[in-house]
Amino acid sequence: MTGLWQSLVGKMMPSPGGIDCAEVMAQLYEYIDGELDDEKIERIRGHLEKCQRCYPRYNFEAAFLRFLKQQGRTKAPPELQRKIFKAILEEESRG
Amino acid sequence: MSRQPASKREHFEREALVHLDTLYNVALRLTGNASDAEDLVQDTVTKAYRSWDKYEPGTNCRAWLVTILRNTFINQFRRESRRPSKVEFEAVQEINVFEAIKDRDPEGTFFRFIVDEEVKRAIQDLPEEFRLPVVLSDVEGLSYAEIAEILDLPVGTVKSRLFRGRRRLQQRLYDYALEMGYIRS
Structure with missing residues (x-):
């Protein structure tokens, strides 16, 4: 039913941004990752601004990636930094 | 008093050691524990320092360092690792x-x-x-x-x-x- 509804909507409404939902979904990660050229970015942005189906998906994926960036990182322990600076000094004195 | 040109060590510290957190994070995810990760980072940095002449200034230092780290891991750590490194690609059903x-x-x-x-x-x-x-x-x-x-x-x-x-x-x-x-x- 959903599929039929979507295809009907797709036929009745022009694709926002001149790009259809399937294409936007296929390139969603590349869009969020900043891997697309300016023209593609504009088209996808234009689509997302108007498309009530794609925007929530975009919003969810972007939240997930922001979350990973915040939570996934660990700082190098100060002790390791100290050991490394010492090792490099020793390498230098060895010449 | 004239300034001395930056030594190899100073140059290395400025360009390469700023990426220490990146190296540590990648090492941690490769080895799975802090102690092996520290050893891997140390080996990597020492190797990088010794081959610093091969690094072309202005190119991507972080990528260069991570490449050395990965190669070091493959050569040293994986040999000793008892964990299977290959996992079946298709086995898990991926849901949306x-x-x-x-x-x-x-x-x-x-x-x-x-x-x-x-x-x-x-x-x-x-x-x-x-x-x-x-x-x-x-x-x-x-x-x-x-x-x-x-x-x-x-x-x-x-x-x-x-x-x-x-x-x-x-x-x-x-x-x-x-x-x-x-x-x-």
Whole structure:
């Protein structure tokens, strides 16, 4: 039913941004990752601004990636930094 | 008093050692424990310093260092590792978490309840083929081209591994959130 509804909507409404939902979904990660050229970015942005189906998906994926960036990182322990600076000094004195 | 030109060590410290956190993060995700990660980073930095003459100034130092780290890992650590490095690619059924949750939590607020230790564990448990692209892209912010260079893979392969890795990670965190009651089932 959903599929039929979507295809009907797709036929009745022009694709926002001149790009259809399937294409936007296929390139969603590349869009969020900043891997697309300016023209593609504009088209996808234009689509997302108007498309009530794609925007929530975009919003969810972007939240997930922001979350990973915040939570996934660990700082190098100060002790390791100290050991490394010492090792490099020793390498230098060895010449 | 005239200034001395920067020594090799000073140059190395300025250009390379600023990436220590990146090296440590990648090492941690490769080896799975802090002690091996520290050894791996130390070996990497020493090797990098010894071959600093081969580094072309102005090129991507971070990618250069991570490449050395990965090669060092492959040569030293994996030989000793008893963990299987290859995991079946197709074995896990990948569900679309957004589709599963869009009526309950479309903005993914459940992510906020998940503690960072669980996230790190989930990343650690990804098959290595997916884990490295995810760490390099999503934790360290490297571009697809940089990751392709480091892993010596075509950009298209990096892209597909990254996407599948993210999907698996989402699924794992979703399952965890369900289990913990962060999402109504």
